[in-house]
Amino acid sequence: MQRSAERIATISAHLNPSPSSHQMEGLSAANCRAKGGSPGFKVAIVGAAGGIGQPLAMLMKMNPLVSVLHLYDVANSPGVTADISHMDTGAVVRGFLGPQQLEDALTGMDLVVIPAGVPRKPGMTRDDLFNINAGIVKTLCEGIAKCCPKAIVNIISNPVNSTVPIAAEVFKMAGTFDPRRLLGVTMLDVVRANTFVAEVLGLDPREVNVPVVGGHAGVTILPLLSQIKPPCSFTPAETEYLTSRIQNGGTEVVEAKAGAGSATLSMAYAAVKFADACLHGLRGDAAIIQCAFVSSQVTELPFFASKVRLGRSGVEEIFPLGPLNEYERTGLEKAKKELATSIQKGVGFVKK
Ligand SMILES: NC(=O)C1=CN([C@@H]2O[C@H](COP(=O)(O)OP(=O)(O)OC[C@H]3O[C@@H](n4cnc5c(N)ncnc54)[C@H](O)[C@@H]3O)[C@@H](O)[C@H]2O)C=CC1
Numbered sequence: 001m002q003r004s005a006e007r008i009a010t011i012s013a014h015l016n017p018s019p020s021s022h023q024m025e026g027l028s029a030a031n032c033r034a035k036g037g038s039p040g041f042k043v044a045i046v047g048a049a050g051g052i053g054q055p056l057a058m059l060m061k062m063n064p065l066v067s068v069l070h071l072y073d074v075a076n077s078p079g080v081t082a083d084i085s086h087m088d089t090g091a092v093v094r095g096f097l098g099p100q101q102l103e104d105a106l107t108g109m110d111l112v113v114i115p116a117g118v119p120r121k122p123g124m125t126r127d128d129l130f131n132i133n134a135g136i137v138k139t140l141c142e143g144i145a146k147c148c149p150k151a152i153v154n155i156i157s158n159p160v161n162s163t164v165p166i167a168a169e170v171f172k173m174a175g176t177f178d179p180r181r182l183l184g185v186t187m188l189d190v191v192r193a194n195t196f197v198a199e200v201l202g203l204d205p206r207e208v209n210v211p212v213v214g215g216h217a218g219v220t221i222l223p224l225l226s227q228i229k230p231p232c233s234f235t236p237a238e239t240e241y242l243t244s245r246i247q248n249g250g251t252e253v254v255e256a257k258a259g260a261g262s263a264t265l266s267m268a269y270a271a272v273k274f275a276d277a278c279l280h281g282l283r284g285d286a287a288i289i290q291c292a293f294v295s296s297q298v299t300e301l302p303f304f305a306s307k308v309r310l311g312r313s314g315v316e317e318i319f320p321l322g323p324l325n326e327y328e329r330t331g332l333e334k335a336k337k338e339l340a341t342s343i344q345k346g347v348g349f350v351k352k
């Protein structure tokens with residue numbers, strides 16, 4: 001048994017970068033446990049004090065696959081960290097505030113989830129967020145390339161159709177790009193599709209699985225209702241209603257929140273569902289399949305959302321779109337046209 005003074009000295013050598021005010025200088029039970037190397041993955045949430053970041057941090061703290069949880073933001077992360085760190089679940093929580101602590105936040109991470117950036121207000125498109133969020137995502141990805149180039153990266157910040165290509169360009173310039181490890185999070189489109197379709201069919205949404213392909217904005221969100229599980233058929237009116245509701249789900253929330261932001265709670269749920277799938281893949285579990293916006297050869301575009309199989313290296317297989325009906329084929333052409341512009345805008349932002 002180490003004597004108390006020695007224990008405190010040992011722990012002091014591993015100071016939490018932003019200890020909560022009540023902690024004895026350098027003494028943190030969390031750091032003590034983390035040093036013990038408990039099994040599990042190290043996850044960073046970047047933008048952790050935001051509308052998505054806070055509930056996402058809470059849900060990640062509840063995930064038994066997470067051993068260390070880093071919460072980074074440019075504002076308010078100490079408070080969120082103190083709060084979440086009191087939950088009696090396994091993950092050790094550490095907070096990081098501001099650009100000087102970004103590198104500490106990212107170093108050693110297995111998975112980095114990025115919900116940093118501004119959300120929409122009524123009347124805006126996701127692309128209207130580009131001017132602010134493009135620079136934020138670029139800087140954060142430069143940090144990832146330097147500090148945890150092998151981490152799986154989940155990008156939530158909008159416009160996803162452009163921010164994922166931005167991240168890819170940053171990683172290419174740094175020489176660290178691995179297309180298997182970069183994923184745009186389109187899970188909320190699938191979550192909404194399952195919910196809305198279940199409503200129409202009178203089913204439990206947990207029994208429904210709708211693949212949603214393309215991208216994450218307006219017409220680029222393409223639900224493949226013909227491939228729903230369990231197999232079901234829809235009238236033309238149902239198809240029109242469901243496709244439109246799924247494509248406009250984000251706007252439905254933005255309008256209901258009336259200036260107070262966009263989807264945060266359902267997004268945190270979707271983000272943790274997706275991050276959990278990535279962690280199960282990293283652990284080597286079999287048959288982990290989700291939709292995501294990834295570097296892809298499924299179409300002629302360099303990025304596309306479709307079903308992917310997740311494994312130890314991230315995306316290990318990208319599934320083809322499968323047979324589409326006439327309605328979906330028309331939707332696919334519209335989606336590809338808009339996607340091409342959004343992808344090019346992201347690539348051009350980094351190259352210029
Ligand atoms: N992919 C998807 O399906 C969805 C994406 N989103 C997007 O997620 C993003 C975040 O949304 P909310 O959490 O509602 O916004 P929010 O404004 O509530 O939170 C954003 C957080 O990012 C932080 N932040 C800003 N610049 C930063 C930087 N350089 N480094 C680290 N943190 C930084 C802010 O301090 C804030 O805490 C938005 O771009 C939104 O459009 C939202 C819903 C769904």
Ligand SMILES: O=C([O-])CC(=O)C(=O)O
Nearest residue numbers: 120188249250251262263
């Ligand atoms: O609509 C927005 O701005 C946020 C978002 O991406 C979504 O809820 O799907």
